[in-house]
Amino acid sequence: MKLSPFLSIALLVAVTSAGRAQQPVLPEGVTIWPQGMPPHGIKQKDDYGNHILSVSHREKSGVVELHETKEDVMIVRSGEATLIVGGRGTNMHPSAPKEQQGTNIEDGVSRHVSAGDVIHIPANTAHQFLLEPGKQITYTLVKIVNR
Numbered sequence: 001m002k003l004s005p006f007l008s009i010a011l012l013v014a015v016t017s018a019g020r021a022q023q024p025v026l027p028e029g030v031t032i033w034p035q036g037m038p039p040h041g042i043k044q045k046d047d048y049g050n051h052i053l054s055v056s057h058r059e060k061s062g063v064v065e066l067h068e069t070k071e072d073v074m075i076v077r078s079g080e081a082t083l084i085v086g087g088r089g090t091n092m093h094p095s096a097p098k099e100q101q102g103t104n105i106e107d108g109v110s111r112h113v114s115a116g117d118v119i120h121i122p123a124n125t126a127h128q129f130l131l132e133p134g135k136q137i138t139y140t141l142v143k144i145v146n147r
Contacts, residue, residue: 053140058138059136064126065101066102067123068123069146070143071122072142072144075117076113076138078115078136078138079136080113080114080115081113082129082130082131084108084110086105086109086126087126088106090103110130
C-alpha cells in the first residue's frame with residue numbers, strides 16, 4: 001500500500017514524537033541550545049543583561065569591530081579564518097551606542113583560527129575576521145557586558 005506524502009510525514013512525526021519522553025520545564029533563566037544551535041535559528045540572540053549569547057556564521061571577511069563596553073568570547077565550531085586583533089582600526093565610525101566599525105586594522109596581529117579554537121577579545125580591542133574566497137567560519141559568541 002502506497003501512502004500519500006502528507007500521511008507519510010504525519011506518521012513519521014507521530015512515531016518520532018512517541019519515542020520521546022516529555023521533558024520537564026527548566027528552571028527560570030536556564031537555557032539549553034541542543035547541539036550548540038539556538039532553538040529559533042542562527043539569527044537568535046539571547047540577552048541576559050550581563051552577557052549575550054549567539055551563533056555567528058561568516059562566508060566573507062567582516063568589518064573591523066570595536067566594542068567599548070563588551071568583551072567577546074568565541075568558540076570556533078567549524079571553518080577557518082585569519083583573525084586580526086589589536087592595532088588601530090581605520091575609517092572607524094559609530095555603528096551603535098558604544099560600538100564602532102571600520103574598514104581595516106593597522107599594526108594588528110594576525111592569527112589563523114579554526115574549529116576548536118577559543119578566543120577572548122577584551123573591550124576596546126579592534127578585531128576583524130578575514131576569509132579566503134570559498135572559506136567559512138561558524139562560532140558561538142558570548143558577549144560579556146562591562147557596564
